[in-house]
Structure formats: C-alpha cells, structure tokens
Amino acid sequence: MFGQGLLKGLEITWGRMLGKKQTVKYPFEKIEMFPRFHGRFQLDVDKCIACGLCANACPNKVIQMEKQKVDNKQYLTKYVMRIEYCLFCGLCVESCNKDALKFSSVIDMNQYRREWVRLTLVDRPAPESKKTPEEAPAETAKEQAAAGKAAPGKEG
Amino acid sequence: MVENIFVSIAAWLRGLLGGLGVPDLWNDVILMVVKLLAILVFILVNALWLVYMERKVAGYIQSRLGPIHVGPKGLLQTAADIGKLLGKEIILPKNIDLVVFLLMPVLIFVPPLVIFAVIPFGKDMVAVDMNIGVFYLIAVASLSTIIFWAAGWSSNNKYSLVGGMRSVAQMVSYELPLVLALLGVIMITGTLNMNEIVNAQKNVWFIFTQPIAFLVYFIAGVSETNRTPFDLVEGESEIIAGPYTEYAGMGFAMFFLAEYANVMIVSAMCTIMFLGGWLAPFGLDFVPSWLWFFLKMYLMIFIFMWIRWTYPRIRVDQLMAFGWKVLVPLSLANIFVTGAGMYIFRAIGW
Amino acid sequence: MKTQTYYLNLGPQHPSTHGVFRIILELDGETVVKATPVPGYLHRGIEKLAEARTYTQVIPYTDRMDYLAAMLMNWGYVKAVEDLMGVEVPERAEYIRVIVGELSRIASHMIATGAYGADIGALTAFTYTFRDREYVLDLLEMVSGSRMTFSYFRVGGVAEDLPEEFYPAVKKFLAELPGMCDEYDGLITGNEIFQARTKHVGIIPPEVGINYSLSGPTLRGSGVNYDLRKVRPYSVYDRFDFDVPLGKNGDCFDRFRIRIEEMRQSGRIIQQALEQMPDGPIQAKVPKVIKPPVGDAYAEIESSKGVYGCYVVSDGSPKPYRVHFRRPSFINLGYLGKLCEGWKIADVVAILGSIDIVLGEVDC
Numbered sequence: 001m002f003g004q005g006l007l008k009g010l011e012i013t014w015g016r017m018l019g020k021k022q023t024v025k026y027p028f029e030k031i032e033m034f035p036r037f038h039g040r041f042q043l044d045v046d047k048c049i050a051c052g053l054c055a056n057a058c059p060n061k062v063i064q065m066e067k068q069k070v071d072n073k074q075y076l077t078k079y080v081m082r083i084e085y086c087l088f089c090g091l092c093v094e095s096c097n098k099d100a101l102k103f104s105s106v107i108d109m110n111q112y113r114r115e116w117v118r119l120t121l122v123d124r125p126a127p128e129s130k131k132t133p134e135e136a137p138a139e140t141a142k143e144q145a146a147a148g149k150a151a152p153g154k155e156g
Numbered sequence: 157m158v159e160n161i162f163v164s165i166a167a168w169l170r171g172l173l174g175g176l177g178v179p180d181l182w183n184d185v186i187l188m189v190v191k192l193l194a195i196l197v198f199i200l201v202n203a204l205w206l207v208y209m210e211r212k213v214a215g216y217i218q219s220r221l222g223p224i225h226v227g228p229k230g231l232l233q234t235a236a237d238i239g240k241l242l243g244k245e246i247i248l249p250k251n252i253d254l255v256v257f258l259l260m261p262v263l264i265f266v267p268p269l270v271i272f273a274v275i276p277f278g279k280d281m282v283a284v285d286m287n288i289g290v291f292y293l294i295a296v297a298s299l300s301t302i303i304f305w306a307a308g309w310s311s312n313n314k315y316s317l318v319g320g321m322r323s324v325a326q327m328v329s330y331e332l333p334l335v336l337a338l339l340g341v342i343m344i345t346g347t348l349n350m351n352e353i354v355n356a357q358k359n360v361w362f363i364f365t366q367p368i369a370f371l372v373y374f375i376a377g378v379s380e381t382n383r384t385p386f387d388l389v390e391g392e393s394e395i396i397a398g399p400y401t402e403y404a405g406m407g408f409a410m411f412f413l414a415e416y417a418n419v420m421i422v423s424a425m426c427t428i429m430f431l432g433g434w435l436a437p438f439g440l441d442f443v444p445s446w447l448w449f450f451l452k453m454y455l456m457i458f459i460f461m462w463i464r465w466t467y468p469r470i471r472v473d474q475l476m477a478f479g480w481k482v483l484v485p486l487s488l489a490n491i492f493v494t495g496a497g498m499y500i501f502r503a504i505g506w
Numbered sequence: 507m508k509t510q511t512y513y514l515n516l517g518p519q520h521p522s523t524h525g526v527f528r529i530i531l532e533l534d535g536e537t538v539v540k541a542t543p544v545p546g547y548l549h550r551g552i553e554k555l556a557e558a559r560t561y562t563q564v565i566p567y568t569d570r571m572d573y574l575a576a577m578l579m580n581w582g583y584v585k586a587v588e589d590l591m592g593v594e595v596p597e598r599a600e601y602i603r604v605i606v607g608e609l610s611r612i613a614s615h616m617i618a619t620g621a622y623g624a625d626i627g628a629l630t631a632f633t634y635t636f637r638d639r640e641y642v643l644d645l646l647e648m649v650s651g652s653r654m655t656f657s658y659f660r661v662g663g664v665a666e667d668l669p670e671e672f673y674p675a676v677k678k679f680l681a682e683l684p685g686m687c688d689e690y691d692g693l694i695t696g697n698e699i700f701q702a703r704t705k706h707v708g709i710i711p712p713e714v715g716i717n718y719s720l721s722g723p724t725l726r727g728s729g730v731n732y733d734l735r736k737v738r739p740y741s742v743y744d745r746f747d748f749d750v751p752l753g754k755n756g757d758c759f760d761r762f763r764i765r766i767e768e769m770r771q772s773g774r775i776i777q778q779a780l781e782q783m784p785d786g787p788i789q790a791k792v793p794k795v796i797k798p799p800v801g802d803a804y805a806e807i808e809s810s811k812g813v814y815g816c817y818v819v820s821d822g823s824p825k826p827y828r829v830h831f832r833r834p835s836f837i838n839l840g841y842l843g844k845l846c847e848g849w850k851i852a853d854v855v856a857i858l859g860s861i862d863i864v865l866g867e868v869d870c
Contacts, residue, residue, distance in 0.1 A: 005700075006467070008692045008697075009696070010463070013693070014462070017216045023219075025224070034669075036649070036669065059566055087569075091562065384627055387627070391627075391852070393522040393626070394855050467697065467699055468703060470702065471852045474702055
C-alpha cells in the first residue's frame with residue numbers, strides 16, 4: 001500500500017531519536033586508540049644507529065637526518081620529520097631494523113602555522129671523541145638524548 | 157489568574173493610561189503598538205528557539221546530541237550564531253539589483269508579523285479580532301512568495317533565479333489546495349473569524365470531522381513553508397540555497413529566521429482550524445488556554461521537523477503533478493462531501 | 507513563443523558533485539538539453555609520481571585514489587606487481603586480503619548509500635551510514651593503524667597479521683550488518699518519495715553499458731551479470747559462496763539498491779573467509795629491494811566502483827617505468843553526458859550520485 005514506506009521511515013527515525021546517541025564529546029572524553037594506530041612518531045635515540053633506512057623508505061622524503069662519525073660509529077645529531085608532507089603510511093617504521101622508530105597514539109598534532117607542524121625528534125651536538133678513557137662526555141650525550149626525547153620540537 | 161494574565165496586563169495598561177488622562181484614541185494607538193511589539197518579540201524569540209529545537213531534533217534523530225556547548229545544554233547556540241552572522245561582511249555581488257537585493261531580507265519579516273496580529277493565542281488573546289481573519293491570513297501569507305522571488309531575481313545568479321521561479325510555481329499550485337482545504341471548515345462554521353471557528357470546536361475538533369481537509373492542509377502547509385519533502389526552493393543538493401545563495405551574514409539569517417516564523421504560522425493555523433485552537437481537551441481547564449495553544453502548536457512544529465529529517469525531497473515536476481492531480485481534486489471532493497453532508501444533516505434536522 | 511536555453515555551471519564547488527567535479531548544463535527551464543562533464547580538478551598526477559618512487563613506495567599513493575575503499579586500490583596495484591614478479595602469495599595473506607578488501611567495500615558502499623540519500627534530500631540517511639561506517643573503520647584501524655588510507659598491502663602479502671582483538675570485533679560487526687542494511691532499506695529504499703525520484707530515472711540499457719565499458723554496480727544495475735569475483739575469480743574468491751545482485755531496469759533505483767545487497771553479500775564472504783582461514787605466513791619471500799624483470803603486467807580486481815585495473819611496466823630498475831590505473835569511477839562517467847539529457851536539474855544530481863564516483867579516483 002502506498003504510504004507504508006513513509007510510515008516505516010518515520011518509525012525508524014522515531015526509534016533512533018529515543019535511542020542511544022553516538023556522540024563522543026571529544027575534548028572532554030577521548031577514545032583510546034588501537035595499539036597499531038599511526039599517531040605521532042617516536043624515536044628511541046639509544047637504539048637508533050643512524051642507518052638511514054627510514055629516510056630511504058619514505059615515499060615523500062619526509063625524514064631529514066644528519067649524522068656524524070664518532071669513533072668509527074655513526075652518531076645521530078639531527079632527525080627532523082617534515083610532517084606536513086607525511087602520508088602516515090608506516091613504511092619508515094616498517095623499515096627500521098632496530099625497532100627505534102615507532103608510532104605513538106598521540107593524535108593532536110595540529111598547529112596554527114604550517115612551519116610548527118615540523119617534528120624535530122633529535123637535535124643534539126655530537127659528543128667529543130672518546131679516544132681519552134673518560135666517561136664524562138658520553139654521560140652528557142645521554143642526558144641530552146633524554147632531553148631531546150622529552151621535548152620533540154614545538155610542543156603541540 | 158494565569159488564564160487571563162495577558163488580558164489583565166492589557167487591561168491594566170489601558171486603565172493606567174486612562175488614569176493619566178491620555179485620550180481614548182491615543183490610548184488605543186499605544187496599546188496596539190505595545191501588542192505588535194510583543195508579537196514581534198514573540199516571533200523573534202520563538203524563531204531563535206525553533207532553530208535550536210530543530211538542531212536538537214535533527215541531532216537526536218540522527219543519533220547525535222546537537223548543540224551542547226554554548227550555554228546550558230547549548231541553549232545559547234542560536235544567539236551565538238546570530239552574533240557571529242551580525243559581525244559578518246554583507247557581500248554584494250556584481251550586477252545585482254541593489255535596492256531590491258537589500259530590501260528583501262528586511263521585508264521578509266513583514267508577512268509573519270502582520271499575520272500574527274490576527275491569530276488568537278488564547279481566550280480573548282488576539283491583537284486584532286478581525287471578521288475576515290482567515291481570508292486576511294491567506295491573502296497576506298502568499299506575499300512572502302513575492303519576496304523570495306524578488307530576492308532570487310535580484311541576486312543575478314542562476315541558482316537563485318531557478319529557486320525563485322520554483323517558489324512562485326510552488327506557491328501557485330499549493331495555495332489552491334490549502335485554501336480549498338480550509339473551505340471545508342469555513343462551510344461548517346459559516347464564519348471567517350478565527351475566534352468563532354475555535355469556539356465552534358467545543359464539542360469535536362475539526363480534525364475528526366474533516367480528516368481529509370486536515371491532511372491536505374498539512375501537506376500544502378509543509379509546501380508553503382518550503383520544508384522537506386517540498387523544500388525545492390532551497391533544495392540544497394541541487395540549487396545550493398535557492399534565492400538565498402548570494403546572501404551573506406545577517407541577510408541570510410533573516411531568511412533563515414523567517415522560515416521558522418512561517419512554520420509557526422502554518423502550525424498555529426493548523427491548531428486553530430483543526431485542533432481546537434486554545435480549547436482544552438478532555439475538560440482540562442486548569443491549564444491556561446494560551447498554554448494549550450502553544451502545546452498544540454509545538455506538537456505540529458515537531459511533526460514538521462520529524463518529517464523533515466526523515467524524508468527525501470520530491471522533484472519539481474512531481475511536485476506540480478502531486479499538487480494539481482492529487483491535492484486539488486481531493487480538496488474539491490472534500491468540499492463536495494462536506495456540502496452534501498451538511499445538507500443531509502440539515503434535512504434530518506440534527 | 508521564442509525561448510532560449512541558458513548555461514548553468516554545476517560545480518566544481520557544489521554540495522552534491524561528491525567533490526570537485528564540474529558539469530556544464532545547457533538548460534531549457536529546468537530540463538537539461540546538454541550536459542558536458544568536466545573532470546580534472548583533483549588531478550595530482552599519481553601515475554607520474556609513481557615513476558619516481560620504488561615499487562613499495564607507490565602503495566601509499568594508490569590509497570589516495572579511491573580513498574573510500576583504499577584497501578581495494580592497494581590490492582589492484584600489488585597484484586599487478588606480483589604478477590610481474592611471479593610471486594606466489596601465501597594463502598593466509600590471500601584470506602586476509604579478502605577480509606579487509608570486503609570490509610573496505612562495505613565502507614565504500616555505505617558512503618555511496620548515505621551520500622545518495624543526501625543527494626536526494628534525506629540527510630538523516632547520510633548520518634546513519636556514516637555512523638555505521640565507523641565500525642568498519644575501527645576494524646580496519648585495528649588491522650592497519652589508519653582509518654582511511656591504510657597502505658596495508660605489501661608486494662607478496664600484507665604488512666602485519668590480523669590482531670587478536672580483530673576476530674571478536676568483526677564477528678560482532680557481521681552480526682549487526684544485516685540489521686544496518688535493513689535500516690537503510692527501511693529509511694531510504696522503501697520510501698515512496700525516494701522511489702518516485704529514482705525509479706525509471708537515468709536508464710542505462712545493458713548493451714550501452716557494455717559498449718561504454720561501464721563496470722561495477724553501475725553495469726550490474728542494468729542486469730549485466732559481470733562481477734570479476736565470479737566471472738574471472740582472482741585471489742581465493744572461487745572458494746566462497748555468494749550471489750551477485752542484479753538490477754532489472756538499469757535505473758538509478760536499481761544501481762542504488764544493488765549496493766545495499768552487495769553489503770550483505772560482502773558480509774557473507776567475510777564470514778566464510780573467517781571460517782576457512784588457514785594458519786601460515788602472511789608474506790611471500792620477496793627481496794627487500796623489489797626489482798621485477800623487464801616486462802609488463804596488467805591485473806584487474808573488482809573494486810567497489812567497478813573493475814579496477816593496474817598496468818605496470820618494468821625496465822628492470824627498482825622504480826616502475828610506467829604505471830597506469832584503470833579507474834572505474836572515471837570510465838563509468840563516460841556515459842554521464844548522454845544519460846543526463848532530457849532530465850531535470852534534480853535528476854542530474856540523482857544520476858551522478860547513482861554512479862557513485864570518488865573524485866580522487868576520477869582525476870587520479
């Protein structure tokens with residue numbers, strides 16, 4: 001009969017009006033991300049051997065890194081991700097052999113200016129050569145590494 | 157006490173002015189201005205509230221929450237929106253008809269305002285008790301079409317033009333069944349005065365004696381207010397926003413609020429003609445008559461909203477076909493049946 | 507009376523062209539005399555970009571074509587490279603591909619359904635389908651980490667195995683899927699106004715559909731039984747029992763209705779795939795640097811919009827010499843101009859919506 005579909009539609013919307021709401025009041029309540037979520041990048045500087053595989057894997061050349069040779073070992077001095085070009089495809093994370101580069105579940109990376117989006121994961125001077133048997137320079141390097149991790153670029 | 161609160165205020169004001177030695181003529185004029193101002197405030201406050209209500213109803217139907225952040229429960233959302241729109245630049249496109257373009261958002265509020273003057277909100281609560289109230293209402297209500305059309309024409313935009321043309325075509329074909337549907341009620345009551353029509357429903361509301369007229373009036377009323385499924389004038393998935401396409405800021409907001417004023421008129425009319433106006437059902441007299449009027453009116457408005465957020469939009473040629481081939485014959489048949497019924501009842505002396 | 511036609515520029519910025527698509531309409535009143543589609547406003551040159559990337563690095567770019575069914579876009583490209591290299595994909599990987607691919611198809615069809623409702627004017631349908639699509643996106647996010655551009659497929663398999671929490675979640679979703687489809691049917695398909703708007707509108711005769719090389723629901727709406735998953739089964743599709751819904755009249759209503767039916771069938775396929783899924787590796791033995799032998803390969807899959815093909819030419823270097831995508835949305839648009847003639851403005855929107863285009867795919 002004509003009109004049945006019309007009434008059925010009204011019935012559905014009426015049921016939905018009284019039913020449960022789906023809204024999540026975002027800034028006040030947040031949904032937890034799944035473990036594999038592609039959020040902000042994390043770099044464990046202690047594990048990183050500055051091999052550059054991630055930079056090569058990136059389709060958009062997002063990762064810019066600088067390294068220095070200290071005592072026959074590559075030392076990472078700068079690791080900048082131009083997040084504004086990032087596709088969040090995860091190829092860099094997948095390419096990392098040492099499990100140093102990872103995704104975190106941080107989602108709020110938005111900034112007011114395009115330049116601020118850039119993510120500086122490591123920015124530190126290279127330690128002095130360890131040819132002398134003192135441990136002190138290595139200690140400072142570690143401290144600086146921790147500082148670099150704590151404050152990745154402009155805080156978002 | 158509560159029942160007569162507005163009437164008492166008017167009487168008190170009249171007495172006050174009389175006591176101050178104001179001549180009777182001036183007394184009437186002042187009182188009329190106060191009444192019209194009250195109606196204007198009523199329309200604007202209601203329109204603001206209806207925008208909020210629409211968004212809430214839409215949100216709940218779509219399993220969302222609607223506005224919640226501005227003010228308690230989001231109540232100030234519309235006020236905030238209006239404030240934002242007031243601060244916006246009035247954009248004037250090239251080659252528009254400037255006078256008409258700027259005049260139309262102002263004029264759009266005139267028909268609702270003058271219509272509300274004759275609507276009885278409660279017992280003895282009518283600004284102008286006119287003998288030809290229904291006739292006047294129908295005549296003035298169709299004026300807003302000219303405003304839509306002029307707005308569409310002056311915008312120098314093809315989308316606006318199509319929307320304006322649609323609004324004229326829609327009005328011409330839906331005003332007819334609307335009037336014919338009301339005719340059934342008028343035949344029974346034999347009067348065009350709204351108060352008398354309401355009083356004639358003391359025993360039984362006309363929705364029960366004139367169900368077809370009610371249905372036709374309701375459908376034509378949805379069409380008159382340009383709401384889904386008959387919102388071809390705006391038709392935002394086809395012609396962007398119809399006549400309002402080029403309007404920015406407060407100009408747009410005026411059209412937007414006027415739409416809700418029109419919804420109120422159609423619902424109020426529906427209440428008066430078919431739902432017993434301010435009469436209390438089941439003898440529930442302790443609730444003031446004007447409150448009954450609002451309850452019924454808001455029930456109708458809610459149904460309008462419910463339908464809007466459920467149905468898709470009809471196409472323009474189907475709209476015409478539906479109006480001329482279904483609604484007009486239906487309302488004519490209703491008149492015929494009503495007339496025959498009245499004759500039979502009179503013949504058997506009931 | 508002398509009348510004159512006028513031109514109406516529908517788009518590129520228009521609420522219902524599904525993105526930045528433009529149609530120049532020559533109108534007589536509200537009736538379309540001539541319609542000229544103008545695509546190209548979202549052209550990013552993905553095919554050219556691919557020439558400067560390694561084979562693996564192209565995968566994230568394929569996501570950006572049909573971003574509503576990105577898994578399927580990955581699949582077609584990856585399959586072409588695998589054909590070129592002669593890689594045998596492990597069975598478990600194939601099953602995972604089928605599951606995520608069908609989930610992606612459901613997500614895409616949900617948008618098609620809801621957006622079509624919004625095109626016709628029923629805005630509530632739009633929010634309902636988007637609400638339900640969130641469940642699908644949650645599932646795919648569990649698997650791949652992203653909600654729209656997954657980049658989950660790899661040459662020779664998939665990036666990661668399905669996580670443990672995926673299985674109960676997908677079972678819950680499959681149990682709810684028929685109810686969701688019923689809701690869309692009740693709210694949109696069964697609505698008389700909707701039927702009046704879409705039935706016998708924009709009819710594509712079957713032979714015209716074949717001649718214009720249309721595919722997917724657009725072709726099947728005309729009653730042509732052509733679904734690659736059935737007629738030329740790839741992956742493991744020959745092991746599943748499912749129906750191909752067909753239309754009768756080839757009008758907008760049939761094209762719309764088929765998508766809801768396909769969602770139900772996709773649910774059946776996922777159910778069977780979950781039951782049959784074997785254990786095993788998820789990646790074939792593929793060298794780290796992919797260097798296919800000199801030659802070319804063309805692979806086709808049934809994407810949510812139609813037959814999605816990918817043509818890859820290799821010159822033996824780690825980067826493809828040429829990549830070409832056969833995008834179903836673009837080819838389905840071929841008949842749009844003729845299809846719109848004689849209908850009203852509102853019908854143009856209805857017809858365009860029923861073809862279900864994604865501008866990322868049309869303009870590539």
